[in-house]
Amino acid sequence: MMSWPKLEALLDKSFPYIGFEELKSIPMKVMQLMQDVPFRFLKKLSETPELYEQCPLEVKRQIWLINEQLFREKLLPLMHQYVEDPYLLQDLNELLVETLLLPSKRREGNAVLQEIAELVGKSFQLYTMAVDYIKELYQHSGNPAFCTLRADLLMWLHDANLAIVYDQDCVHSFAWCVDACMREDTVDTRRVREIQSYFASLAPGKMLSDVAMVFANPFATHCLVRNVLRHLVNVVQKKQIPKDDENIKYITLLITLSYKAHMMLRDEHYVMPHIKKPVMASFYPILASQILDDLSRQGTDQPTDTEEEVDANLTTLFNKNSVCQKIMCGYIAKRVNERDTTTVDKYLKFISAQAPHVATADHSFIQSLVTQVLCVKDAKMSTVVIEDFLLKYKHLPFVQKQLLRYLQESQARMSQRDLQTFTQRLFTFTDGQAFVNDNSKLNEDILMMSKSILEKAGPRLNEKVLPLLLDFINSLQQLQHTQQQQQHQNPQMKHKVSTESSPSMQEEHIDIGEAPTSTTPGNTDSPNEDVNILDDSPPREPLQSSEQQSQTSIVEDEPMVEE
Template sequence: MSLRNASSANATTSAAASGNAGTSGGASATAGTPTTGTGLEVLGIPGGSFLQEALTSCSDPLQAIEEFQLENGILLPSLRPMMPLLDLHGVKRLDFHISVMEALRDNLLAQISELGKKEGKEKDKKLKDLLNKSFMVVKIKALRPVVMAVMKHLSHVDEKYLKVLVKDKELYDDCDTVVKRQMWKDNQSLFGDEVSPLLSQYIKEKEVLLFDQNNLTNLFFLPSPKVRRQGEVVQKLTHMIGNNVRLYDMVLQFLRTLFLRTRNVHYCTLRAELLMALHETEVQEITNVDPCHKFTWCVDACIRERTVDVKRSREIQAFLDGIKSGQEQVLGDLSMILCDPYAVHFLATSSLKILHNLVATEGLPRDHHILLLLLRMLALGLSAWQMIDTQEFREPRLDSQVVTKFLPALMSLVVDDQVRSLNAKLPNDERESALTIIEHSGPPPDAFQAYISESSV
């Protein structure tokens, strides 16, 4: 069972079908890339051009076809007496040869698959030899799966083959993603053409979900991080990247550029979701080299559990405090991860929960270490666009008066709401009720109004 036998059967199939075969481009036999013709002639098998010449130069076309079939048919003496039996049953020679060719091809594909499961240099040597002998027939559709299967199981495909594939859209589209990755890593524009529609689809899906007027309930923040990562776009990007660090870096650069150009914070969401999707599939070649991995993992766990416990707050604090001189550029990626709307929503709602708790316990915001960390993270996330735009990677200083003046003012408003609510439930006492409403009504404190307009936090 060999590719040559399959090719021979394919040649006879062409003769049985019409006595003529089409031609298409290629490369030389010595280089292992297709030349002009179908590739059969390069293998030493008479193909379409040979048959065409025989038919135009002969006196009896039927005799020429019969001779071609005898010379290039399946070289099995015991089979020839059976051919008239197929004719009696109305089985066309074309159908018979196609079935034989498909059986040979499927058998060869199975053997290639088994070989691909093995490890070591011997495997690659055999696959490279097979690719060198088979690539010249890559333009024959019936035999193309064999060539594609060989390349799929090779750890590295030679550049000479990749150049042929990337120039032919049909061949490129038929390549497995494993092979395409080798083309993409050295061709950023080609990879960008593949990724761009997925990024546009992702942004559109997020905006439809966020601005859906027919939805009376807010479903945008409802799905857990793990559920969101199962989305089509995230899964496709994860598959396209595989364990290739270069492709991962390209995607991150696309996201930074688009975020900078559009200010669309959904690109920040995709930045975080992509890293965590690779974490879940245990692509350690990438997660081990991304300096944001541990930080993103901690933040993701907090969002998933909807709380920040003492242990995780210490891990996040240690990470932010541990950024050394010369490593400040990582702040750009950290700020994008914290600019994710899901992260901002979590940080803001968690801060409000802590404030309500402080009201109940009569505590002060400045004494609550987790609240101060959440505000620090919020300030870093809200500065993401400016930091990437200016390329000045410095953590923004949180205005101390946000903690000493704005938050106490906000807490006073919470107390006013609680007092009015409690007063409404008590028996009517006009004078006492009027005094309570007067004491806990009126405009918000000046500090509250000032910081609402001045501070993004």
């Protein structure tokens, strides 16, 4: 291979002919062989779209280092494609069912993730730019699928043994440990101590928001919820008190941290949250009492004397604290799986009366209920969950989608009478419950599923019910046509980050930790400066260390639970 001085000399001589099709390959090949293409050539390529597009990836990576906007333009459609992947979203919305694939196998099968990682290559600076962009998109959208992308990109590099990149990411140890917890679906004392040790070595600063994103990945959050429920059952069986269990306390802190990730980035206020005192003092005793009742009548489906009413304190806890809400929803889904119609009916009635807007906005809860009903195939449970609860909210697009999913998978087992009755209820809307959906992707999914039901179950529907389904399909098609016209008139709508079809992480109204400061985030995009084409010194800024960030602290001696 030629020495660098000879390659530069050859590039000097051949670059003026790069505009000639017959000679273009010579300077392109020379630059592909150079680890550091002189800045004047990179700048010229970045300013000439036709030449830029034809550059090898090795050269584009160097161009992106001096022109971040071009890198972002390449990343944006891929990142949208990743977070809108229907298969990923389906997995992210499951509270109880961890994907059958190991995390590494799931990443291995994600072509979009691999393409993003390929763009980054072995450059830590490009990796940092990609991570910063992911954080910015998450900050603006609140879509936790970006947290999944943040963790997946890091762990893909880990899987590929690119230590030159991932070893420089301060959250690698956290991501690796959480990945192991998800792989084993276990957060035991050993893992808790590992995570504690990583926090002890984490420098105060902005990196806390990156750590929070690792735990805000819905795969990680749901793993934590499943494990805190297991620890609660274990504590109840041993006749111990939840607030005295260090594993429960610390896992609850991590769930609390996950719900602070978006707020940290949005408000630029990087402080480790506390567990709100009512979570440990009120919520866990209420849930432990319910677990004890459920264990005491295991094998029967009759309520005990203490199960007649829901504790009055649960209303405020469920409505105001997202940690309590998520754990309670996880327990309800767990009782569906265990065919406990008594407890499920009790708490779904409580939700309908006290907090329907909170629970129905949690896509993971709605989807998990349907998943577990389809899994247990129990007629009584189907009545409690589907007919007595979810059908009340059929006008909500995501609930409608899950009800269609239930009908798709159950219609073959239904008698004709049950099919007629259910379909009639599903597609009959009162004036106060008109079906409204402004999300084009979700509308497309609902339309496709409705047509599938028409094809498979249509012949079994009578002249009274079939028109209801046809009218619903027609209304969806009209809505789809209107949305397509709007997108045609305003093409930018296609590139807006959507949060409708993604797992919801509510935080604005929920009291989970310290109150955020009222701070307006600064603009992270800086305008490109005019650079002399003959200047060989590219403006590559050093990465800012976490010690340079302010407003943040992890105090080792601070209590986890707020006094």
